[in-house]
Amino acid sequence: MKELNLEFLEQYKRLDKLCKETLNSNEGVSSYISEMEMTPYESTENIPIWNSTFKQIKHYRWMRNQLVHQITFDEELCAKEDIDGIKNLYELIVKAQDPLAIANCSKQTYYYSKNNENSENQGSIWNKIVSKIKSWF
Numbered sequence: 001m002k003e004l005n006l007e008f009l010e011q012y013k014r015l016d017k018l019c020k021e022t023l024n025s026n027e028g029v030s031s032y033i034s035e036m037e038m039t040p041y042e043s044t045e046n047i048p049i050w051n052s053t054f055k056q057i058k059h060y061r062w063m064r065n066q067l068v069h070q071i072t073f074d075e076e077l078c079a080k081e082d083i084d085g086i087k088n089l090y091e092l093i094v095k096a097q098d099p100l101a102i103a104n105c106s107k108q109t110y111y112y113s114k115n116n117e118n119s120e121n122q123g124s125i126w127n128k129i130v131s132k133i134k135s136w137f
Helices: 002-023 029-038 050-070 080-094 099-136
Strands: none
Touching: 002 029, 002 050, 002 080, 029 050, 029 099, 050 080, 050 099
């Protein structure tokens, strides 16, 4: 199973590099995990893949650390599903369809709608004031 371990590490390095570039960080996958940990629950509660992705990426980091620091490389640790999972997460990040991108998009949409709501309220208040003034004449 040395081949699967090697393939896993290659795919992990690819994911780590993408996370570094995407998050403008030196920590890669660890930064992605940190960003997920710092994201408020309100931004994540409606993202169905949030929890599973969070557990999965933390597990991948643990597996990588085991391969690099703990176990001998010839031990069977990785399965084909682990490699497929990393590839899938990579593709989601590239397409900005990963949980963190979805949460950030939701947050921006929320703030945009709140700002527009405030603008509309200000406009309607302004219209009320103008109407009131017009009624005096």
